[in-house]
Amino acid sequence: MLSVGLTHFLIISSALFSLGVYGVVTRKNAVMVLMGIELILNAANINFIAFARFGNFGHSGQLTALFVIVLAAAEAAIALAIVLNLYKTFSNVNIDEIDNLKE
Amino acid sequence: MNLYDLIFYLFAIITLISAALVVSSKNIVHSAFYLLFTFFGVAGIYALLGADFVAVVQLLVYVGGILILLLFGVMLTNRISNVELRTGSANVLPAAIGVGMLWGALTAVMTKTKWANVKSNSSDFTAPYLGRMLITDYVLIFELLGILLLIALVAAASIARREKE
Secondary structure, eight states: OOOOOHHHHHHHHHHHHHHHHHHHHHBOBHHHHHHHHHHHHHHHHHHHHHHHHHSSOTTHHHHHHHHHHHHHHHHHHHHHHHHHHHHHHHSOOBTTTOOOSOO | OOHHHHHHHHHHHHHHHHHHHHHHOSBHHHHHHHHHHHHHHHHHHHHHTTOHHHHHHIIIIIIIIIHHHHHHHHHHHSOGGGTOOBOOBOSHHHHHHHHHHHHHHHHHHHHHSOOOOOOOOOOSOSHHHHHHHHTTTTHHHHHHHHHHHHHHHHHHHHHHSOOOO
């Protein structure tokens, strides 16, 4: 088995990305869709940091990964507020049953 | 196969298996806890890539913040007393086929491309460099992210508050 290089990390991140997409398109619960999005963001972050390590870019890639983490935190807070509102309005958070913006 | 490779495969297996359990588990609370292991594995991969500060931030923000937020979301949007924590999946077979094709295409791209492979062998702590870049080259993005976080905080509180009866 050849020693671990850039390609190994890229393969891990593409697998993680595919699992995240699978979670987003199959799960019914809105919170589960959020978890899928977090997986996708983590996969993108692995790519950023792998290229920062194996490319010749200094530390910019790691900084971009930090920015992505901040954006993920903001996104999770807003999305959960929206999910709570959905639950107040429809009494469930299954996104295949919610097809109205208003009651 | 040296120690670095062994640790890489360990973290890769932890990450991928727990991610697969996250998207396939029937119980949503179990999914949330498998997500903990995924984030932990990803933090290990960051550390292996020499990004020690980002790995610590990953643990602090994802495991300490986002995961707890997601668990709150689960607890507040399901009737715990009914033990109705099961959540269904839809369109599993078409999604599996489509995502499998996507995965194959991505992996082919990642393996076939001739990447420029100049490994930077700096084993320094990255925190001083990142801090210096944050207040020089990236200061505008840094300030904008601060404002964005403030707005997100206010907006989340405003969206989620209860209306007065």
